[in-house]
Amino acid sequence: MSSLHIGSESRPPRSRATLAFAAAGLTTVFAASSAPTPLYRLYQDHWSMAPVMLTVIFALYALGMLVALLTVGSLSDHIGRKRVILGSLILNLASLALFMVATSPHWLIGARLLQGFATGIAVTALGAQLLDVERQRGPMINAIAPLTGMALGALGSGILVAYAPAPFELVYGLLALVYAVQVVVVMAWIPETVAPRPGAWASLRPQIVVPARARTMLLTITPANIAIWALGGFYLSLMPSLIRTATGLTSPMIGGVVVAALTLSGGIAILALRLRHSRQILMIGTTVLSLGVAVTLWGVHRHSIPWMLAGTLIAGFGWGGGFFGSMRAVMPLAEAHERGALLAALYVESYLAFSLPAIAVGFAAPLLGLEAASYIYGGAVIVLSLISLAAAMAAHRHERLCTA
Secondary structure, eight states, rough: OOOOOGGGGOOOOOHHHHHHHHHHHHHHHHHHHHHGGGGHHHHHHHTTOHHHHHHHHHHHHHHHEEEEEEETTTTTHHOOHHHHHHHHHHHHHHHHHHHHOOOOOHHHHHHHHHHHHHHHHHHHHHHHHHHOOOOOHHHHHHHHOOOOOEEEEHHHOOOOOOOOOOOTHHHHHHHHHHHHHHHHHHHHHHHOOOOOOSOOOTTTTTOOOOOOOOHHHHHHHHHHHHHHHHHHHHHHHHHHHHHHHHHHOOHHHHHHHHHHHHHHHHHHHHHHHHTTTTEEEEEEHHHHHHHHHHHHHHHHHOOOOHHHHHHHHHHHHHHHHHHHHHHHGGGSSGGGGGGHHHHHHHHHHHHHHHHHHHHHHHHHHHHHHHHHHOOOOOOOHHHHHHHHHHHHHHHHHHHHHHHH
């Protein structure tokens, strides 16, 4: 086996440092992605934006990410992780600069689009780097780091927006400082973890590459994956507005707290379920997700923050469990030179579900009302979760019959 791929049993200090850097890098990238969420209401009031504009700005982040995943998603498999990660950090710094100088919604559109593109580059390269140095625990870290990052970004941003000066600049400035430190770290200390191989230019052609051995499993987890990411997209784009509509609360902290509740609960689920089989994790995740969404919708109906928060905590456990179960089921099926491409394919599916349903709600809200649109949206998430649960249970029964 190449010395670039090191087992967890005898991992040297440089490999441990690489593992820590990749986990921290993923956390930072997703913290930056959720940091604008508590600011959306302020942007909406400041520039008199309609709800549909919020979802468009949010969705352009996903569009930028999808473009990156379809073009440069597997580039690190060819030219190495280090150079791709460095480029993504620099692009993320540029996107934060656009946020800081934004004077209209058009600046936010550009910032979010660039941020999404940079994030798409980062998540595949950093995620593959994690698996290079930690094959066994890599899927778990790949699942928990994004949730931790989104929680830190939303909650930290909410606190800064509510209590610190310069709400439109400070959070982005602090994130830029973190990125600058990471640029220095990756240049000075982080080694390469994969050997370069030919085909870099050919890999830039827009494509979705799923290894043959992973295709059936990816199809199996698709309903759950769509439900999970559709729920996340709603929370990160329209949940602050829904809370404002349903309860009348306007504090920027509320949006940050609710997003943090969803993602932190998801992180707890990953830790709690980490020793279970991937199919069991998916079954538990989809069941709990359905229950949590139902409780959240009851809270919307009752105009009750406690019920909405309770539902969010329950749904978050299912959200994290489902995400982890999907990652654990699919990613071990890829060889080292296929990891970037398979991660890209998984994230393409995920971010389509993350963005398109949220855009649809943004357009439907002026016609139906945001509360009514949220009932339809939540109902669709529950149906998809139950479809996935039924498929997992059928597969489990079939497996038991075959081994009986």
